[in-house]
Amino acid sequence: MTTPPMIPVAKPLIGDDERAAVDRVLRSGMMAQGPEVAAFEQEFAEALVQGRECVAVNSGTSGLHLGLLAAGIGPGDEVVVPSFTFAATANSVALTGATPVFADIDPVSFCLDPASVEAVVTGRTAAIMPVHLYGHPADVAGLAAVAERHGLALFEDAAQAHGAAQDGRAVGTFGAFGMFSLYPTKNMTSGEGGMVSCDGEVARKVRLLRNQGMAAQYQNEVVGLNNRMTDIHAAIGRVQLGRLPAWTTTRQRNAAYLDAHLEGVATPTVRAGATHVYHQYTVRVDGDRDRMVQALREEHGVGSGVYYPVPNHRLASFALDLDLPETEKAAREVISLPVHPSLTSDDLDRVVQAVNTVARAGA
Numbered sequence: 001m002t003t004p005p006m007i008p009v010a011k012p013l014i015g016d017d018e019r020a021a022v023d024r025v026l027r028s029g030m031m032a033q034g035p036e037v038a039a040f041e042q043e044f045a046e047a048l049v050q051g052r053e054c055v056a057v058n059s060g061t062s063g064l065h066l067g068l069l070a071a072g073i074g075p076g077d078e079v080v081v082p083s084f085t086f087a088a089t090a091n092s093v094a095l096t097g098a099t100p101v102f103a104d105i106d107p108v109s110f111c112l113d114p115a116s117v118e119a120v121v122t123g124r125t126a127a128i129m130p131v132h133l134y135g136h137p138a139d140v141a142g143l144a145a146v147a148e149r150h151g152l153a154l155f156e157d158a159a160q161a162h163g164a165a166q167d168g169r170a171v172g173t174f175g176a177f178g179m180f181s182l183y184p185t186k187n188m189t190s191g192e193g194g195m196v197s198c199d200g201e202v203a204r205k206v207r208l209l210r211n212q213g214m215a216a217q218y219q220n221e222v223v224g225l226n227n228r229m230t231d232i233h234a235a236i237g238r239v240q241l242g243r244l245p246a247w248t249t250t251r252q253r254n255a256a257y258l259d260a261h262l263e264g265v266a267t268p269t270v271r272a273g274a275t276h277v278y279h280q281y282t283v284r285v286d287g288d289r290d291r292m293v294q295a296l297r298e299e300h301g302v303g304s305g306v307y308y309p310v311p312n313h314r315l316a317s318f319a320l321d322l323d324l325p326e327t328e329k330a331a332r333e334v335i336s337l338p339v340h341p342s343l344t345s346d347d348l349d350r351v352v353q354a355v356n357t358v359a360r361a362g363a
């Protein structure tokens, strides 16, 4: 049997407009952070975080790192994060000198469970940093209530959630800062990059920290880094920002199709009032998950991903012996299926047929 062409689990969409934008910047002769970055910050703020100030940096990880530093997180502090996420979430906390403390997830949303967060709060806890995983907003109301009870700050890892919202309020507007990643596989890209939504003193500090600690040249106020975004990357990001609304609608439409036609796997649930932007369309498999991944790829030419097979607390970099049952269960069961905007209706049908066939065979 010949396998049909592979359907990838993610596909960055780069077109003529992105190429023209890069060319425009290259021809200007000015490539480092400049007017394109300033325009991108302004446009991103208006399009995605209801006008809240935005500061562009060279990666999502840098955005988390600088946001945490700007909010005053450092040695002696504990920041509660999920273990079921990409390593950048906890890495950025650890790199400030603070300690990431892992809490469990709510099995429905795959995001931090407020009750589990409350159970790990100590006298050293300074903040809670949920991840809006897969593009679904974390339980911001529940987490804000825990933060309020214990006098903690709230930060948002919105790396995967451009345009997600809860009750009409955009992610990236709930915490002292929010971070959006612009890595190529995210819902929009600048090549590499990150955007931090914040305001007032936090915004001022993120701007300082990304540029050696200076606002005016050679007048360094604090010790900082070079985490600037280039105008080349910003020019790509500006084009992508304009394309994002249509892509998000297509992701949601693709997800609705999968919801309606998949059998034998547990499809995603959207909390009441939540806007899910389907960075990933993640199902649970009640059987041999790894065998399903392999069968989808080898027998049906359907790419899929496992986000994430190893919880952060069990990575060699943290190596903690913790009891996080929902995190462990999700890490064993999840599989993310193609949902990206370049899927054709034939592709979607192939995904459905493949998953249903493999699930029926008892993966």
Ligand SMILES: *Cc1c(COP(=O)(O)O)cnc(C)c1O
Pocket: 059, 060, 061, 062, 085, 086, 088, 089, 131, 157, 159, 160, 181, 182, 183, 193, 194
């Ligand atoms: C992608 C991602 C990051 C890091 O973003 P980069 O731009 O790759 O540095 C952080 N947290 C989560 C949840 C992510 O998915």
